[in-house]
Amino acid sequence: MSKNELLVVQEACHTALVAEPLSEIESEGLAHVFKALADPVRLRLFSLIASFDGGESCVCDLTPHFDVSQPTISHHLKVLREAGLVDSDRRATWIYYRVRPAALAQLSSLLAPAATR
Amino acid sequence: MSKNELLVVQEACHTALVAEPLSEIESEGLAHVFKALADPVRLRLFSLIASFDGGESCVCDLTPHFDVSQPTISHHLKVLREAGLVDSDRRATWIYYRVRPAALAQLSSLLAPAATR
DNA sequence: TGTCAATATAGACACATGTCGAAGAATGAG
DNA sequence: CTCATTCTTCGACATGTGTCTATATTGACA
Numbered sequence: 001m002s003k004n005e006l007l008v009v010q011e012a013c014h015t016a017l018v019a020e021p022l023s024e025i026e027s028e029g030l031a032h033v034f035k036a037l038a039d040p041v042r043l044r045l046f047s048l049i050a051s052f053d054g055g056e057s058c059v060c061d062l063t064p065h066f067d068v069s070q071p072t073i074s075h076h077l078k079v080l081r082e083a084g085l086v087d088s089d090r091r092a093t094w095i096y097y098r099v100r101p102a103a104l105a106q107l108s109s110l111l112a113p114a115a116t117r
Numbered sequence: 118m119s120k121n122e123l124l125v126v127q128e129a130c131h132t133a134l135v136a137e138p139l140s141e142i143e144s145e146g147l148a149h150v151f152k153a154l155a156d157p158v159r160l161r162l163f164s165l166i167a168s169f170d171g172g173e174s175c176v177c178d179l180t181p182h183f184d185v186s187q188p189t190i191s192h193h194l195k196v197l198r199e200a201g202l203v204d205s206d207r208r209a210t211w212i213y214y215r216v217r218p219a220a221l222a223q224l225s226s227l228l229a230p231a232a233t234r
Numbered sequence: 235t236g237t238c239a240a241t242a243t244a245g246a247c248a249c250a251t252g253t254c255g256a257a258g259a260a261t262g263a264g
Numbered sequence: 265c266t267c268a269t270t271c272t273t274c275g276a277c278a279t280g281t282g283t284c285t286a287t288a289t290t291g292a293c294a
Binding site for chain 1: 134135136137138139141144145147148151152154155156157158159160161163164165167168172182216218221222224225226228229230
């Protein structure tokens with residue numbers, strides 16, 4: 001169900017949301033990605049990670065910016081990762097998260113209004 | 118609470134989500150807009166409306182494309198409208214919906230990865 | 235090995251959300 | 265003025281989601 005939702009975005013032939021109607025399948029996958037961005041904590045997490053030096057951050061540098069518990073942060077990071085919006089890898093005790101620029105670019109161009117309108 | 122969420126997007130100084138961290142306030146407003154797009158039916162509604170000739174459509178032309186009831190369609194259109202993603206006006210018996218290209222453009226540029234990275 | 239620090243997972247709970255059918259409001263036709 | 269049509273609103277219900285605490289896992293280090 002959620003191997004890598006980013007693929008849905010990438011495989012969507014849609015150059016723009018406004019060009020022609022989405023199929024049911026396309027809309028399911030896209031909704032998954034938007035759902036990942038549809039939470040204030042996740043949005044801030046995402047922009048925080050991207051804003052860190054080097055475009056990446058460990059969880060311990062993110063947590064203090066929020067009023068929610070560490071497990072909740074962990075949960076939100078998982079949602080972002082399963083939507084294909086961020087990647088993570090472990091380095092020693094820490095787990096580093098970084099944004100996937102490709103995912104953003106796909107979404108951005110999908111939302112861009114078609115030029116011929 | 119939901120006068121016109123589009124304003125939140127427009128007033129956000131962020132040229133990109135990845136440039137600097139979102140404030141709590143900004144993230145609340147943005148999440149509202151993404152939430153509106155985070156449903157398969159609403160995504161298809163949106164792209165359907167945009168794809169109609171003239172970029173607008175009455176509800177009766179949208180409903181037959183879906184398996185859900187007409188009140189449900191009406192509910193989803195309300196969500197899109199309150200997020201500032203579509204506009205509506207009544208002409209005779211029919212109510213026409215059209216997309217707001219400005220909203221899309223704002224979201225698109227917000228998601229576009231910063232060039233200097 | 236044992237302990238500590240950093241994250242993840244599990245289970246529970248309150249609240250939000252998508253859906254429906256029924257009823258209400260607005261418009262135009264006759 | 266009534267009636268049919270189009271759309272919205274209301275109230276209810278099942279499911280989904282964000283949050284917590286408690287517990288597990290992973291790796292570093294003494």
